[in-house]
Amino acid sequence: MRMSFNMKFNLGLNGVLNTNAKMSRAQEQLTKQTRILTPADDPASSAKVLGLDQSLAQTEQYQNNSILLKNNLALQETVLSNMRTSMDRARVLAIASGNGAYAEEDLRAVAAELRNIQIELQDLMNTKNAEGGYIFAGFQDKNVPYVFNPVSGRYEFEGDDGQKSLQISPTIALPGNDSGKFVFDDVPARFKTSAASIVAGGATSASITVTNQDQFDRFYRSNYDNLTPANNTFNVVFTAPDQYEIQQNGTALVPPVTGTYTAGESINFRGTRITVDGPAVPGQVDFSLQPPEKKNILDTLEEFIARLENPDLSAFQLNEGILDAISQISNSADKVDNFMANVGGRINVIDSVFETNEDLKINNKSYRADLSEVDYAAALTEITKQEIALQAISATFTKVSGVSLFDFLR
Known part of the structure; x- marks a missing residue:
């Protein structure tokens, strides 16, 4: 076959360009630290790398969510811990106020300290997070959760019961806040009875007092009927000769509760003490289980402070206020403990x-590197090889392109 000058020139030029392209590709792989410059280089590996990149980006977002979530929960845990300390102090003061040696000035001093504790608790209940949202307001985190209503004289909750959750894995989403409605408002007040009332007989007065709150609480939970209020009425029926029976809405209890009544002595029943003055036999005294009530600790302290500051309060009324405060503060502290444990559990998760x-990120990055990252030794060897090839082709092209018939004739 006859080879023209143009054919020789083009063949030599193509060899130089191809070798230069291979060397440039090796240099680009080394610069970008990947052997897959375009999907066409390795379609299967390129698709896997794309999926791994998406997975790594998603996992990185989960990690950012985890950090934000943990910071919010750590703030809530700190707030609840501080509140718990303040509640302990309030309970100590409530117990101390029952000291019979305390004068009116002493009770006012206790009330003043309790007022400061109340202000501190309200401030903690209205804590904001780093984003400026109230952590106990639920979804309504721009509203102040607890505000005092001067008309009702109550501290009212202005948030809702929402919880803001963040995804920390494909299948796990955890709430980063707890609504004050559940932490502070959904707390039962002390279970109590109504005042004893004389229904029949010649008794001059009757009273009922809770003497063992734990025992009475168990009795209350077992017997309170929310559907039929009449079943919450209990009757102390005195019959001759000097006998009594306690009934529920006119029906004997199972097993029956009976005993011998001695005038001037009280009757103990399920954590209560029933006292009747005057000729009780025959006769009847009734009392009822009061409906359950829920209130937040701010309202509890407000009511207790008002009692301590009231000089006209009787000893019985003061004692009832002390029992109410101690029970409510204890219930509130238990609720805070439960939520602190819940927060701690979420932080552990x-x-x-x-x-x-x-670990998943490390595995995915390792797999991605196996699929796409360039082998430095191989890339450098390839560059060196192509450089040598380029030099050889260039020298050969120069000599071949200079050969002609005139050179042969000379």
């Missing part, structure tokens, strides 16, 4: 999932 996500 976050830490565990965070570590799992970190």
Whole structure:
């Protein structure tokens, strides 16, 4: 076959360009630290790398969510811990106010300290997070959760019962806040009875007092009937000769509760003490279980402070106020403890999932590197090889392109 000058020139030029392109590709792989410059280089691996990149980006977002969530929960845990300390102090003061040696000035001093504790608790209940939202307001985190209503004389909750959750893994989403409605408002007040009332007989007065709150609470929970209010009425029926029976809405209890009544002595029943003055036999004294009530600790302290500051309060009324305050503060403290434990559990889950996500990131990055990252030794060898090839082709092209018939004739 006859080879023209143009054919020789083009063949030599193409060899130089192809070799230069191979060397440039190796240099680009080394610069970008990947052997897949375009999907066409390795379609299967390119698709896997794309999926791994998306997975890594998603996992990174989960990690950012975990950090934000843990910070919010740590703030809530700190707030609840401080509130718990203040509640303990309030309970100590409530117990101390029952000291019979306390004068009116002493009770006012206790009330003043309780007022400061109340202000501190309200401030903690209205805590904001780093984003400026109230942590106990639910979804309504721009509203102040607890405000005092001067008309009702109550501290009212202005938030809702929502919880803002964040995804920390494909299947796990945890709330980063708790509504004050459940932490502070959904707390039962002390279970109590109505005042004893004389229904029949010649008794001059009757009273009922809770002497063992734990025992009475168990009795209350077992017997309070929310559907039929009449069943919450209990009757102390005195019959001759000097006998009594306690009934529920006119029906004997199972097993029956009976005994011998001695004038001037009280009757003990399920954590209560029933006292009747005057000729009780025959006769009847009734009392009822009061409906359950829920209130927040701010209202509890407000009522207790008002009692301590009232100089006209009887000893019985003061004692009832003390019992109410101690019970409510204890219930509130227990509720705070429960939520602190719940928050701690969520933080533990976050830490565990965070570590799992970190391991997953390491595995995915390792797999991605196996699929796409360039082998430095191979890339450098390829560059050197192409450089040598380019030099050889260039020298050969120069000599071949200079050969002609005139050179042969000379």
